[in-house]
Amino acid sequence: MKILLVTCLLFYSTIAISQTRTTNDLSLVNAISVKKYIGKNYRASVDIKSIPSDSTGAASLFVLQAGKSDWDFILKTRQDILAKTIDTNWHSYKATGVIDLSAQQIWLYVNIKGNGDFCYDNFALEIEVQPNEWEKTVIPNGNFEESTNPLKELKGGESQKNNKGIKISLNTSPDERYQHYLQVKTTNGKIQQIYGQEA
Numbered sequence: 001m002k003i004l005l006v007t008c009l010l011f012y013s014t015i016a017i018s019q020t021r022t023t024n025d026l027s028l029v030n031a032i033s034v035k036k037y038i039g040k041n042y043r044a045s046v047d048i049k050s051i052p053s054d055s056t057g058a059a060s061l062f063v064l065q066a067g068k069s070d071w072d073f074i075l076k077t078r079q080d081i082l083a084k085t086i087d088t089n090w091h092s093y094k095a096t097g098v099i100d101l102s103a104q105q106i107w108l109y110v111n112i113k114g115n116g117d118f119c120y121d122n123f124a125l126e127i128e129v130q131p132n133e134w135e136k137t138v139i140p141n142g143n144f145e146e147s148t149n150p151l152k153e154l155k156g157g158e159s160q161k162n163n164k165g166i167k168i169s170l171n172t173s174p175d176e177r178y179q180h181y182l183q184v185k186t187t188n189g190k191i192q193q194i195y196g197q198e199a
Contacts, residue, residue, distance in 0.1 A: 024189030028110040041128040050083035056114025121181035
């Protein structure tokens with residue numbers, strides 16, 4: 001069942017970035033309960049530094065709502081915000097929407113494909129509980145300051161333990177905004193078709 005879930009995570013997130021996928025595709029998920037916020041507006045955000053090493057590399061903020069089970073995806077809620085690759089700086093990305101009437105969870109993804117150096121920090125989710133009154137929800141280790149394990153609280157990492165082309169680590173910065181952040185370095189990734197056929 002865990003393998004099925006990870007396969008679904010990769011499939012729905014990587015097809016959003018591109019109509020191809022690579023052997024280095026990676027989707028890590030923060031799953032946040034939103035049962036008490038049905039019908040409310042939300043805004044999700046994250047800081048990303050995206051430095052692809054070739055044309056296959058890309059990173060994004062991917063957002064998807066799910067129902068009662070982990071594979072009960074509400075596809076109409078899917079959003080994919082591609083990170084800029086114009087420089088080596090951090091940039092902030094935001095997705096907004098409404099919590100679906102059948103949603104139980106909202107999933108915020110670390111979503112990477114191809115080759116490069118990709119960094120994520122400061123995941124946040126806010127709900128408009130009253131008009132113009134926003135409540136910040138708790139995302140365990142969403143700023144990567146609570147644990148030395150960079151994969152703590154993230155689903156999907158176990159599927160990539162044997163992939164030598166993906167290195168996941170917790171890195172540090174003198175910048176107070178990014179004291180600890182998730183870094184994913186990917187190398188030697190090859191392009192595949194969506195259903196696993198070699199391009």
